[in-house]
Amino acid sequence: METAICIIAGLMITGALYAIHAKDLLSAVIACGIVGYGLVICFLLLKAPDLAIVQIVVETITLIIMVAVVLDSSREEHFVKPDRKGYMSMAAAVVMTAVLLYFFILSVAMLDPFGSGSLRMASQYINGAVELTGSVNLVTGVVFDFRGYDTLGEATVLVTAVLGVITILRIKGRR
Amino acid sequence: MKGMTIIVKKTTRLISGLVFLYGIYIITHGHLTPGGGFAGGVIIAGSFILLILAFGSDFPGLAREEAGSTLYENLAILIVVFLAVSGLLAAGRIFFLNWIPKGTPGELVSAGIIPLYNIFVGIEVAASVLTIFLALVIFKEELAE
Numbered sequence: 001m002e003t004a005i006c007i008i009a010g011l012m013i014t015g016a017l018y019a020i021h022a023k024d025l026l027s028a029v030i031a032c033g034i035v036g037y038g039l040v041i042c043f044l045l046l047k048a049p050d051l052a053i054v055q056i057v058v059e060t061i062t063l064i065i066m067v068a069v070v071l072d073s074s075r076e077e078h079f080v081k082p083d084r085k086g087y088m089s090m091a092a093a094v095v096m097t098a099v100l101l102y103f104f105i106l107s108v109a110m111l112d113p114f115g116s117g118s119l120r121m122a123s124q125y126i127n128g129a130v131e132l133t134g135s136v137n138l139v140t141g142v143v144f145d146f147r148g149y150d151t152l153g154e155a156t157v158l159v160t161a162v163l164g165v166i167t168i169l170r171i172k173g174r175r
Numbered sequence: 176m177k178g179m180t181i182i183v184k185k186t187t188r189l190i191s192g193l194v195f196l197y198g199i200y201i202i203t204h205g206h207l208t209p210g211g212g213f214a215g216g217v218i219i220a221g222s223f224i225l226l227i228l229a230f231g232s233d234f235p236g237l238a239r240e241e242a243g244s245t246l247y248e249n250l251a252i253l254i255v256v257f258l259a260v261s262g263l264l265a266a267g268r269i270f271f272l273n274w275i276p277k278g279t280p281g282e283l284v285s286a287g288i289i290p291l292y293n294i295f296v297g298i299e300v301a302a303s304v305l306t307i308f309l310a311l312v313i314f315k316e317e318l319a320e
Contacts, residue, residue: 049209050209050210050211050214052209053201053209053210053214054213054214054217057214057217057218057221058217060221061217061220061221061224061304061308064224064228065308065311068311072315130280133273133277133286133287133289134206134273134277134278134280134285134286134287134289135206135207135280135285135286135289136206136207136280136281136286137205137206137207137208137209137211139209139211140205140206140211140286140289140293141206141286141289143211144211144288144289144292144293145271145273145289148259148270148271149270149271151292151296152255152256152259152271154213155252155255155296155299155300156252158299158300158303159248159249159252159299159303161303161307162245162248162303162306162307162310165306165307165310165311166245166306166310169310169311169313169314170310170314
């Protein structure tokens with residue numbers, strides 16, 4: 001399973017790199033789709049079907065909207081030759097990446113192996129959720145019962161996003 | 176926004192109802208099988224987006240639809256908050272308390288208040304995604320005028 005995830009992660013990185021360097025913006029958007037759908041397969045391999053369903057649907061709708069935007073505006077990307085300031089930013093990005101990678105390797109060495117060693121709270125959820133919530137699907141039980149505040153926050157974020165979109169995209173006032 | 180060719184229209188007419196039903200299935204069985212309010216809501220919104228993309232829609236009709244979806248979105252989130260507050264009013268005096276009898280786990284009507292949360296969060300998510308899509312389409316139409 002880990003080799004499969006490594007191969008898919010490699011594909012996703014290739015897609016992301018192509019999306020940055022593509023001349024045609026439409027192919028860049030499609031290459032972004034590789035990242036999203038690769039993530040769907042990763043979720044399925046890691047046995048998280050709830051997340052996989054959400055990810056595949058949201059990815060599809062986002063892709064539709066992004067393709068519509070690209071078809072409606074310019075399809076070509078304008079390249080700007082970097083000046084001195086640009087080179088400084090690039091150097092800063094490379095240094096930052098190296099620092100983050102170093103601390104990432106340090107922290108990975110301290111972690112438990114993947115899939116083992118859950119928290120005390122998590123084992124309580126896993127063992128007692130069906131009796132406490134009555135929900136057979138553990139994820140829904142956690143999302144709407146133990147972590148209800150989180151769900152309320154997520155729903156509020158969505159409402160706020162819609163408010164923002166409507167406020168920004170309104171040219172004429174509504175009568 | 177113009178519609179697409181007759182092939183796309185026929186296929187959409189066949190498929191969009193199935194997509195809508197699948198979204199309802201995902202929402203109502205959220206406490207039994209993978210899925211739930213968020214996933215099913217986006218699937219329902221997808222069926223409406225499919226219809227709008229295939230058949231196109233005139234601009235005044237779209238504005239009316241957007242007013243309706245905004246209303247449903249706000250009503251649904253309000254009902255979710257009321258459901259959470261109903262736990263305060265019930266015996267336990269706890270916000271988000273699951274106070275409805277739970278029934279036998281594994282049946283469609285079980286898990287107390289969780290299916291109600293699933294349904295209303297599903298309505299809210301579907302209306303939100305549809306509202307964002309409609310707002311983008313209306314923005315394009317107003318820009319073209």
